[in-house]
Amino acid sequence: MADSLYGAEQARGVWVWLEHDGQALAGVSLELLAKGRELADKAGEPLTGFILGHEAGSLAEEALSRGVDEILLGDNPLLKNYTTDLYCAAAAEAVLKHKPNLLLLGATPDGRDLAGRLAVRLRTGLTADCTNMEMKPEDPSLLLSEVTGFGGGIAAIIACLRHRPQMATVRPGVFLAALSAKKSGAELRRFSPSLEGVPRRVEIVKRSIGAEVDITKSKFLVIGGRGIRGDFGLLRELAGLVGAEIGASRVAVDEGWIGKEHMVGQTGFVTRPKVALICGVSGALQFTVGVASAETVVAINLDRSAPIFESADYCVAQDLFKVLPPLIKELRNSK
Numbered sequence: 001m002a003d004s005l006y007g008a009e010q011a012r013g014v015w016v017w018l019e020h021d022g023q024a025l026a027g028v029s030l031e032l033l034a035k036g037r038e039l040a041d042k043a044g045e046p047l048t049g050f051i052l053g054h055e056a057g058s059l060a061e062e063a064l065s066r067g068v069d070e071i072l073l074g075d076n077p078l079l080k081n082y083t084t085d086l087y088c089a090a091a092a093e094a095v096l097k098h099k100p101n102l103l104l105l106g107a108t109p110d111g112r113d114l115a116g117r118l119a120v121r122l123r124t125g126l127t128a129d130c131t132n133m134e135m136k137p138e139d140p141s142l143l144l145s146e147v148t149g150f151g152g153g154i155a156a157i158i159a160c161l162r163h164r165p166q167m168a169t170v171r172p173g174v175f176l177a178a179l180s181a182k183k184s185g186a187e188l189r190r191f192s193p194s195l196e197g198v199p200r201r202v203e204i205v206k207r208s209i210g211a212e213v214d215i216t217k218s219k220f221l222v223i224g225g226r227g228i229r230g231d232f233g234l235l236r237e238l239a240g241l242v243g244a245e246i247g248a249s250r251v252a253v254d255e256g257w258i259g260k261e262h263m264v265g266q267t268g269f270v271t272r273p274k275v276a277l278i279c280g281v282s283g284a285l286q287f288t289v290g291v292a293s294a295e296t297v298v299a300i301n302l303d304r305s306a307p308i309f310e311s312a313d314y315c316v317a318q319d320l321f322k323v324l325p326p327l328i329k330e331l332r333n334s335k
């Protein structure tokens, strides 16, 4: 691999790319700020929140109160909405000027897009979809990123030894956003990225907001898999009675029974509900990583030997079509 554009000896600082929609900072960015603070303290390096946008001053001010040492705000009217070329050019300019040691991004559609393009531009490595990150105890400037490999069967630890910045993406919900106060001396610094000559291959014609479902924030999830045989109406009825959101396994999404914004797991979302009621899901590792942080897991499955029962607190070895209708009836009567 070619050398990166700067080396480990010049690199310093933990950067978190702060994604936003012009109105609010993305939840995953706040989660990464909390993890970034921990990593920066271990490395003995400053934590910087890095924002690109236009007239995003109030978001920068909000981020400034999240335990960072500084916020770096790149402002240009062309950065009002995310586009790959312009954001990549502005981010590369800032990174090459300040030479951070780490650059962390949310594994959102835009975060993944920016991270890949930027890693190539900077000639460095990128660890995508990390499930954990630590600084190496014997060398606290080196990031050890954990990812699942071979379809979720193994956990691999990846280190980027020579190339800088050390880049990683993390999906929403993997880390918790901590409540933190403004650090004394925390500074807001502004810069104007020079975007002259950067191709503008994408024009935003219209913005439309997709389905308003965010299962990463749900306190109660009712989740269906192949065993539900497409009858999500049954799950929706139950969910409506207990104030739950609907989740689904990948099979249920691939079958077209429900949208992918409901998918739980490695490809889907990592959730942290208080209660997850899991119906007709076998419990493949790629699914269970999405409910590993649930406080209480209740699983219904016909098959007594289904792996889902290994990670469930309450196991109902029954036909879900025999269990759910009387439960719904009972709940309806008790209203």
Ligand SMILES: Cc1cc2nc3c(=O)[nH]c(=O)nc-3n(C[C@H](O)[C@H](O)[C@H](O)COP(=O)(O)OP(=O)(O)OC[C@H]3O[C@@H](n4cnc5c(N)ncnc54)[C@H](O)[C@@H]3O)c2cc1C
Pocket: 151, 152, 224, 225, 226, 227, 228, 248, 249, 250, 251, 252, 263, 264, 265, 266, 267, 268, 269, 279, 280, 281, 282, 283, 284, 285, 286, 287, 300, 301, 302, 303, 306, 318, 319, 320, 321
């Ligand atoms: C790289 C990779 C990434 C992946 N990412 C994800 C991911 O993010 N999320 C995800 O879910 N999967 C993911 N998968 C797929 C995963 O490996 C499984 O194939 C999938 O989770 C299985 O879905 P399922 O449990 O609904 O279906 P199945 O494995 O077919 O299980 C259906 C279960 O329903 C039970 N059942 C059937 N009828 C009834 C009934 N009447 N009452 C009660 N129980 C019943 C059966 O006993 C069975 O256990 C990924 C796979 C790969 C390789």
